Amino acid sequence: MSKAGASKKDTTKASSEAAASASISVGDFAEDLPVYSGTMGPQVIDVSKLYTDTDYFTYDPGFTSTASCASKITFIDGDKGLLLYRGYPIDQLAEFGNYLETCHLLLYGELPNEAENKDFIQRVTRHTMIHEQMNRFFTGFRRDAHPMAVMVGSVGALSAFYHDSTDISDPVQRDIASIRMIAKMPTMAAMAYKYSIGQPFIYPRNDLDYAANFLSMCFAVPCEPFQVNPVLARAMDRIFILHADHEQNASTSTVRLAGSSGANPFACISAGIACLWGPAHGGANEAALDMLEQIGTIDRIPEFIARAKDKNDPFRLMGFGHRVYKNYDPRARIMQKTCHEVLNETGSDHDPTLPVAMELEKIALEDEYFVSRKLYPNVDFYSGITLRALGFPRTMFTVLFALARTVGWIAQWKEMIEDPDQRIGRPRQLYTGPVMRSYAEIDQR
Ligand code: ACO
Secondary structure, three states: OOOOOOOOOOOOOOOOOEEEEEEEEEOOEEEEEEEEOOOOOOOEEOOOOHHHHHOOOOOOHHHOOOOOOOOOOEEEEOOOOEEEEOOEEHHHHHHHOOHHHHHHHHHHOOOOOHHHHHHHHHHHHOOOOOOOHHHHHHOOOOOOOOHHHHHHHHHHHHHHOOHHHOOOOOHHHHHHHHHHHHHHHHHHHHHHHHHHHOOOOOOOOOOOOHHHHHHHHHHOOOOOOOOOOHHHHHHHHHHHHHOOOOOOOHHHHHHHHHHOOOOOHHHHHHHHHHHHOOOOOOOHHHHHHHHHHHHOOHHHHHHHHHHHHOOOOOOOOOOEOOOOOOOOOHHHHHHHHHHHHHHHHHOOOOOOHHHHHHHHHHHHHHOHHHHHOOOOEOOHHHHHHHHHHHOOOHHHHHHHHHHHHHHHHHHHHHHHHHOOOOOOOOOOOOOOOOOOOOOOOHHHO
16 A cells, blocks of 8 residues: 555656556555656666655665666667767767767757857857956966866856856756856866966967867967867867766766756856766776886786786776676777877877787787676776877876866756756665764763
């Protein structure tokens, strides 16, 4: 019997009408729960009325079995190694498309036609500068601050500058805030970098495309002309596409949760950046590069493979394995190709870490331990080598990830605000603390 005798039809709407139902029975309670099908992927059991009806919560630490929302943006099939943005495979977008087209796709649901593309580029380009007072804000940070710390603070501070685009109930203001963030993030990221190395900020150049402008703001100096290498700009653009969205990961869920209270959009993105900064999320490419350098030469690979298999050794092959992909991470393939292109172009194809990476990948893909556990290289395996060859120090790797992911965060934030079923996020808990007790005076404790 259900606690409130509630109608089983009265359900929170997921992506489609209930196709079936699942039954749950606990003690005296029995409940039919609606099951919804999406367009692809596993069906979901709707437990949103479970507590009202039965007095039970579900328990799912890390939410690894819980769909927190219905979304039309990104689809991942980890077993098949599939990543789709609005239905388009990531490899097609990376090969044939560009980052701003991908941003349009993620934000508005469709690739732009020619007129829409022109308009979108123009709108983004017009917002690349940041308020001049932000320059002074930057100088408040210690010179040796981590660029991610600077990003968390400075992107959050944008909420103090753009008051005309923070009424999130107004679709026009939501759109302006979205465009502003996509446009300004490269400027902010480049400023965080320039500040950390003591060089003057370089203003955006609106005659350049998105990735080329970013490279210019990072690597140009005022005392000489700077030519952007188109091969490197294309590689940067592709890296942005690969990282643009990844459905409900930790930082995206953070942005959605922060935004669910109606918080300022710039502050929500700053919360996403803070989450991404954690080594378990955005820091793996740095760890992979460290590991490849530590291995040093091909002849030492067997030693490290043996360590990775040893249960008494905490060492893991960094850049291998993924919580979701139990097949080759589709982004890793593109990143490997991009890595070769960048190293060829920069003349760093003698980089000793590349042959180590390639041989390590080859050995691990044939090794029973890795094969049986479905451990394949992930996107981070080759991205550290690539970013270093592009000229970025390790501390900037996660900043670049944050820059690229901003559009995904915004698209997901927008989708949440526009979803009539969304409410303020409020997970529950299994309380394991002391039962109720009375306050004791200090001399009685
Ligand atoms: N090297 C060696 N063994 C590994 C590795 C690895 N990189 N990854 C997993 N394993 C082993 C585990 O020891 C475990 O073995 P067991 O079954 O004998 O106990 C088995 O494979 C399953 O491992 P889990 O940790 O349960 O797998 P999970 O899917 O939870 O972990 C994770 C995924 C955290 C990414 C893990 O593979 C890992 O630590 N990889 C290295 C770090 C890394 O590259 N992270 C980047 C992820 S990509 C991103 O965030 C963008």
